[in-house]
Amino acid sequence: MGQVLNQARKIPFWAERLKNISPELGPFLQMAKIPLLTKRDLLAEQALHPPYGRLFSQTEKGLCRYTQTSGTSGHTLRWLDDSASWEAMLECWAMCYELAGVNGSDRLFFPFSFGPFLGFWTAFEAAARLGVLSIPGGGLSSEARLRMAFEVDASVLLGTPSYLIHLGEMAKLQGAKVPKPRLLIVAGEPGGSIPATRQRLEKLWGARVIDHAGMTEVGPTTVECAESPGGFHLLESMYYPEILDPQTGQEVDQGELILTNLKRLSGPVIRYRTGDLVARDRDPCPCGFGGLKLKGGILGRLDDMVFIRGNNFHPQTLEAILFELPELAEYRAIIHQSGPMARLEVLVEPRPGIDPLALVEAADSAIRERCLFRAEIRAVEVGSLIPAELKARRHSVQG
Ligand SMILES: [Zn+2]
Structure with missing residues (x-):
């Protein structure tokens, strides 16, 4: 821990964050005083000092690896590593x-x-x-x-x-x-x-x-x-x-x-x-x-939690409920927040040979029973919801 703090003090972003924390204190006492860091802080730093922000080692050369977040939330965070x-x-x-x-x-x-x-x-x-x-x-x-x-x-x-x-x-x-x-x-x-x-x-x-x-x-x-x-x-x-x-x-x-x-x-x-x-x-x-x-x-x-019809709703719950249905191949959920009350729309894709209406009914009663509200459910054609090979987003928010 002491090594992390010493190294961090050599990096401008961290030197600023740690400037009021005495290095004389033990590492764990110092830690307790450091404010929590969010992804938003890192993105703001990169926006201020593009493209990488002052987040990485400055004194040694050799930042040789580049990676980035998938940007599913709309902002890409770039990251560098030395060997x-x-x-x-x-x-x-x-x-x-x-x-x-x-x-x-x-x-x-x-x-x-x-x-x-x-x-x-x-x-x-x-x-x-x-x-x-x-x-x-x-x-x-x-x-x-x-x-x-x-x-x-x-x-x-x-x-x-x-x-x-x-x-x-x-x-x-x-x-x-x-x-x-x-x-x-x-x-x-x-x-x-x-x-x-x-x-x-x-x-x-x-x-x-x-x-x-x-x-x-x-x-x-x-x-x-x-x-x-x-x-x-x-x-x-x-x-x-x-x-x-x-x-x-x-x-x-x-x-x-x-x-x-x-x-x-x-x-x-x-x-x-x-x-x-x-x-x-x-x-x-x-x-x-x-x-x-x-x-x-x-x-x-x-950050995924939403409030629908008087209930705290977590999209992960929907996956847990719907994937229990043997009739279902895939689904997508859209949370509409534009009206006076948030509502949930769910597209369900049946397995080949399954009656789409039977799937809609099964999904409707499973969601009502476990989430205590009603979703708007529609069946889509077999094979229309093919997942991406990386980070499928089954849930989106509109409005
Ligand atoms: Zn173990």
């Missing part, structure tokens, strides 16, 4: 693989194109470094990816939950000559922590789901272990975590996850508000990995 910081993230992934039970005889298949997102660049490089066969599947159609994964006998597939569901549905229709992975490592969307989505994936592929989470500006932070389905280990040797009540800022067992990066020193983030709602699990894990464990993975995003 030591990049190495630290590869170390994170080495831990993730160990916890997931990936071993030297596995064949990892990455069925997506490598864009400017941190996502699986680090996952791919770390696996290759560990001596695990890592196979890129970018620049191909979904059909070609399935064929290739079968031909190389992929034992682990990595991807977003929605894209692996899409591939799994295709594989099911195809029947023969499809890969039979033993593990699916998913990230990029909340689905891996939503029981109905996990079950759907595990049933489609006959493989175990391992959920993982990370953020471009922080790094690969959490992973599920092979022995504790649905729980997340935070890689505590790499990050200093706090769980705070978003209203009061008090330390709590269930609240917002706040992270400080301990090893990514070329661009530190200190007391970063991740926006993720988490719950501390005090029971030790059978795998023996120490540090903070999170019950149920990431429970939701603070």
